[in-house]
Amino acid sequence: xxxxxxxxxxxLPTKWFNLIPHLPGPLPPPLHPGTRQPAGPDDLAAIFxxxxxxxxxxxxxxxxxxxxxxxxxxxxxxxxxxxADRLEQFLGTPAKIFYKNEMVSPPGxxxxxxxxxxxxxxxxxxxxxxxxxTGAGQWGSALSFATHIFGLGCRVYMVKCSFYQKPYRKxxxxxxxxxxxxxxxxxxxxxxxxxxxxxxxxxxxxxxxSEAVEEAATNSDCNYSLGSVLNHVCLHQSIIGLETQKQxxxxxxxxxxxxxxxxxxxxxxxxxxxxxxxxIDGRDIKxxxxxxxxxxxxxxxxxxxxxxxxxxxxxxxxxxxxxxxxVPAGIHAGGLRYHGMAPLVSAGIKHNxxxxxxxxxxxxxxxxxxxxxxxxxxxxxxxxxAIRAAIVEALECKKTGQEKVIVFNFSGHGHFDMSxxxxxxxxxxxxxxxxxxxIDAALASVPQVE
Amino acid sequence: xxxxxxxxxxxLPTKWFNLIPHLPGPLPPPLHPGTRQPAGPDDLAAIFxxxxxxxxxxxxxxxxxxxxxxxxxxxxxxxxxxxADRLEQFLGTPAKIFYKNEMVSPPGxxxxxxxxxxxxxxxxxxxxxxxxxTGAGQWGSALSFATHIFGLGCRVYMVKCSFYQKPYRKxxxxxxxxxxxxxxxxxxxxxxxxxxxxxxxxxxxxxxxSEAVEEAATNSDCNYSLGSVLNHVCLHQSIIGLETQKQxxxxxxxxxxxxxxxxxxxxxxxxxxxxxxxxIDGRDIKxxxxxxxxxxxxxxxxxxxxxxxxxxxxxxxxxxxxxxxxVPAGIHAGGLRYHGMAPLVSAGIKHNxxxxxxxxxxxxxxxxxxxxxxxxxxxxxxxxxAIRAAIVEALECKKTGQEKVIVFNFSGHGHFDMSxxxxxxxxxxxxxxxxxxxIDAALASVPQVE
Numbered sequence: 001x002x003x004x005x006x007x008x009x010x011x012l013p014t015k016w017f018n019l020i021p022h023l024p025g026p027l028p029p030p031l032h033p034g035t036r037q038p039a040g041p042d043d044l045a046a047i048f049x050x051x052x053x054x055x056x057x058x059x060x061x062x063x064x065x066x067x068x069x070x071x072x073x074x075x076x077x078x079x080x081x082x083x084a085d086r087l088e089q090f091l092g093t094p095a096k097i098f099y100k101n102e103m104v105s106p107p108g109x110x111x112x113x114x115x116x117x118x119x120x121x122x123x124x125x126x127x128x129x130x131x132x133x134t135g136a137g138q139w140g141s142a143l144s145f146a147t148h149i150f151g152l153g154c155r156v157y158m159v160k161c162s163f164y165q166k167p168y169r170k171x172x173x174x175x176x177x178x179x180x181x182x183x184x185x186x187x188x189x190x191x192x193x194x195x196x197x198x199x200x201x202x203x204x205x206x207x208x209x210s211e212a213v214e215e216a217a218t219n220s221d222c223n224y225s226l227g228s229v230l231n232h233v234c235l236h237q238s239i240i241g242l243e244t245q246k247q248x249x250x251x252x253x254x255x256x257x258x259x260x261x262x263x264x265x266x267x268x269x270x271x272x273x274x275x276x277x278x279x280i281d282g283r284d285i286k287x288x289x290x291x292x293x294x295x296x297x298x299x300x301x302x303x304x305x306x307x308x309x310x311x312x313x314x315x316x317x318x319x320x321x322x323x324x325x326x327v328p329a330g331i332h333a334g335g336l337r338y339h340g341m342a343p344l345v346s347a348g349i350k351h352n353x354x355x356x357x358x359x360x361x362x363x364x365x366x367x368x369x370x371x372x373x374x375x376x377x378x379x380x381x382x383x384x385x386a387i388r389a390a391i392v393e394a395l396e397c398k399k400t401g402q403e404k405v406i407v408f409n410f411s412g413h414g415h416f417d418m419s420x421x422x423x424x425x426x427x428x429x430x431x432x433x434x435x436x437x438x439i440d441a442a443l444a445s446v447p448q449v450e
Numbered sequence: 451x452x453x454x455x456x457x458x459x460x461x462l463p464t465k466w467f468n469l470i471p472h473l474p475g476p477l478p479p480p481l482h483p484g485t486r487q488p489a490g491p492d493d494l495a496a497i498f499x500x501x502x503x504x505x506x507x508x509x510x511x512x513x514x515x516x517x518x519x520x521x522x523x524x525x526x527x528x529x530x531x532x533x534a535d536r537l538e539q540f541l542g543t544p545a546k547i548f549y550k551n552e553m554v555s556p557p558g559x560x561x562x563x564x565x566x567x568x569x570x571x572x573x574x575x576x577x578x579x580x581x582x583x584t585g586a587g588q589w590g591s592a593l594s595f596a597t598h599i600f601g602l603g604c605r606v607y608m609v610k611c612s613f614y615q616k617p618y619r620k621x622x623x624x625x626x627x628x629x630x631x632x633x634x635x636x637x638x639x640x641x642x643x644x645x646x647x648x649x650x651x652x653x654x655x656x657x658x659x660s661e662a663v664e665e666a667a668t669n670s671d672c673n674y675s676l677g678s679v680l681n682h683v684c685l686h687q688s689i690i691g692l693e694t695q696k697q698x699x700x701x702x703x704x705x706x707x708x709x710x711x712x713x714x715x716x717x718x719x720x721x722x723x724x725x726x727x728x729x730i731d732g733r734d735i736k737x738x739x740x741x742x743x744x745x746x747x748x749x750x751x752x753x754x755x756x757x758x759x760x761x762x763x764x765x766x767x768x769x770x771x772x773x774x775x776x777v778p779a780g781i782h783a784g785g786l787r788y789h790g791m792a793p794l795v796s797a798g799i800k801h802n803x804x805x806x807x808x809x810x811x812x813x814x815x816x817x818x819x820x821x822x823x824x825x826x827x828x829x830x831x832x833x834x835x836a837i838r839a840a841i842v843e844a845l846e847c848k849k850t851g852q853e854k855v856i857v858f859n860f861s862g863h864g865h866f867d868m869s870x871x872x873x874x875x876x877x878x879x880x881x882x883x884x885x886x887x888x889i890d891a892a893l894a895s896v897p898q899v900e
Contacts, residue, residue: 002458002459002460002524003459003521003524003525004459004524006456006458008452008456009452009453009454010452071453074452074453074454075453075536075825075826076826086525104554105826106822106825106826106827106828108865145826148823149826167868167869167872168865168868168869171868171869171871171872172828172868174871174872174875175819175822175823175828175868175871175875176822176823177823369625372556372625372626373598373625373626373627375525375556376525376526376555376556376595376599377556378556378622378625413865415558415618415863415865415866416865416868418617418618418621418622418625418866419617419618419621421621421624421625422617422621422624425624425625
């Protein structure tokens, strides 16, 4: 078998897959933050274009990918499916381990799959510029890349502590023409209110979302763009899993275990949802979403309505949540430090289609080092969670002798996270757990709906 | 036409191409640093294994690539040949621009093509560990990656100023198990002598080579590994051009212009030498090696015998040189700051097969920004020289209306060089030229041979 299973550009999927109509029950609708009634398309129109709102609420299984977007995807897609045979040998497992390599995009992660789609549909709708938030900078750099391709402006509110700790993802945004500000700023009401209470706040994703949403809502030529969580984001990311299905088909295999790390849920959803459909249709398949133990949204947070941002300005979504003002510990997997989880992933957990797992930081870094020393490529700290889970599954096969086929999403490279590896080798990293009291306290501010 | 021209793993070249027997005249031999007589295999045996020495002096056109090495190459090879159609459209040129994407390897450059080969042949020869030097860290990280794959130790002498300025390539070496020291160190005679004269020296590649060679020469289980310049390095890199030939063949095109940046010469040689053979056989083809104006080895340095290192311990090689104690200005393209040029590339220039060009730093960074904003990927500062030359050729086609096919080597990504882009945007970068007096002064210490 070849090391890399490669598709031709003519085999690029031409439609995205939508999980919504296949769920065993209806997906609970978003609620208006004021009225707490189901939010209609018009309630979202202040910050999203109607074509994306239609995708967000789409009842169809398939949504065509526009020709112009397929051309942009071809810059880095189809991405390779890689047999991690060197890792298998190191582990001494009879399992076959594969990874879908999403690091090959210009920004180095899966994020541009939806960034270019969102930029395209906003452009078509006549929007001139986009605002967004970013934590470690993966999403901000992907959207800067995407908006530049379609000639839109881009303003990124970057969580303040990351702005100063991760200067090079900021440089990347600048290279692609994005404007970046350390959030909270004094440019928005939300930012000014937060700064008035705590001028030295390190910032958080929830705060940065509040700022980006406010700017989009109060400027008519400007929309907001979110890099995860929402249904249309999961839709765009489905191209990952659709390619993976074709790649396995080309070598006559089907995965028994499908794994992705999950912060907001989009890279996991992208790989997993086409396989969730196979599971709904009756195939025996284990689908694992891996989160950090330091931010245990799926494994310890309840499934209930909550806001997407700190200020409580977004619609309420039914999801696993740790409370919208929960601030997780400063782990290096910045992209997994979000209080909520995609409503579609949350619903998949409720219907027992998806198994959530939580992993600690140190075991994940260990897994990343093992991966880099066998397969070569350097994983992002987020990706290390998926690798850890894959190694655990493979070692289980070693015990049982089962020759399972395991696939995980290599969501991004760690080239801009090398200081995290230094901290790991220098013994500076610690594991974090959240005691129940702390979670209960954070949940106290979540509105009671239902 | 597809955006990316992809080869299957079964189309990986199984032999390297050797230019030596095809040159219009014999390649001048290396000379022993003491006797100044032609150096034989035994003179090199203290620091290289005999299998690599045979490749260094190989009279054959083709050298088989061992099966085990092909398996390692398959981690990232064959690499894509990419149509830069977005760049073409931006320039408004009728030329077709292609780039060979060598950034897809784990260390992010073409360097592992020879690193894994050198590690493999040393392993076969029973060597336990390798020493080397590195400037910006591309080579040191590639050799750390390669030695880890074959279970060898690796010690890297990293130019001191880069050791502190570029911490993350150091982290990369550490991740792959390499030991890294800021050179000059007090661990070698060469290092101690340099430090005695100037304790605050920023270091140089020439100094680091002296240290690495000394350690290899004085330890029987340890050999030295050089990342460029030598014939066997150019041989291993030829896989780049051999793949490129197959890729152009698959789309029915032949390049009219072939471009690579050149520091020691290996990435240029890798892409270009198979095409140099086509030129020797009569095809009309322009082959351009691009160096920085701040280190104008090919365009301003004479073609004569000189040492490869500062201390004068390596054999003398006939090459373009600025003098072995020349210290170039601190441009960001650290990999192009070398006083000499591969003897094979130098001979190609002498025989009018290769056209050298020098480009200034600012125009190269401009070219890189244009590339990143059209094609997406972020070039290393070294690679920017090749991009600049390709853009100049494409703009010339715009004037003349010629539909030339241009290909350049995208030798590496700039993910660890983002501070250079910040300096560029902040207006902190300057152009450098070397006045003739300075070059003449540096050449005064070059031994008179012939």
